[in-house]
Amino acid sequence: MEAIANITRLETPVHPYYPLEIQIVGYVANQLSVPHLLVSFAAGCAAIFSITTVIVTKIRPHLPRSELLTVLWFVLSGCIHLFFEGYYVLNHTRMGGQMDLFGQLWKEYSLSDSRYLTSDPFVLCMETITAAAWGPLSFLVAALITTESPLRYPLQAIVSLGQLYGDVLYYTTSMFDHFHKGLSYCRPESYYFWGYYFFMNTFWIIIPLVLLYNSVTATARAFKIAEQTAGKTRQKKLN
Template structure:
């Protein structure tokens, strides 16, 4: 395994990482603006949710379209180039793998709109906020598991872990973020629901 892959210096890799950084910057700007009237934890949650929705609609949405119309491998354009670069780490994204495409269809439609609804619920302090937050996080975690588990069970023939960029950046980091942050948001909902339950309890009754 090379310590620093030559691919990092190629235009496709650099462009893909710059595009992801630009999306994160937009998510931060929009989330910070929407979160001016909320606490720090919710403000960071809004930053993440804005970035999350942006990724679902502007990256994964076009991936679904390209995969249904043909395949990423046979497509051209900026978004196709980004997915071709990621496809160097996971070949299933290049050739319209039915499991991946099915999951991404659900992710774009369900997770994308749940993220928007959760943004609204946090900003407007709606009663259904934690229900939506838990639902979205479970969907994100399930999607991550079903993305990789089928390939793991057959020996990971489609995953390329031959260099640092593909393994630790494309596969571990970019997918791990969608495990870590939903996990933290689930914990936030657990604490929030616990506090609400405690407020509703009768005086002297022990909470379990």
């Protein structure tokens, strides 16, 4: 029995993720450096912004700057949701051994949340919904804004509320485990918590809140104008 236990310990790869006792199937340490990974991610975002700006300005040369920024946000969200988070959904059972760029990016981020390397049920379900629903719909909202479709506002509200809801649950489930069960999925170094876990996810709370507010106020204005127009029409008929 002791020999079997020793073999088991030898077969269990050492990893830097918390809690230290979690099992990560097929774990292999990243080969790319952290600066390389961060620069690659930033370069990908810059490429998305550049290509989107060129396409959108050709379609609508006089698109207001605020609207262009909103389009860029939804295109970036669509790419991250559909391709990056979709990658996780497809590979969640073997994330520990993934050595391509997306795999190593996920393993770097997972230093702030190891649930991504253990097929955590909540994270997997949340990311599946995000990739399948909010990814394609983000691209659709970007197209609707570019073409000045009035459908933009209800769909913008739906996507923004979905992003906000998912991110709030993501934070609260982790905090519940931390305070109620004493489980921490983040390494103790503060930059992992504040840089990766907090800062990177805060965008999907602040920006969706602003866009949700814009959608609600735009919808309210539209109903008010419609009611005023209907009232004037009724008044004319009475006269």
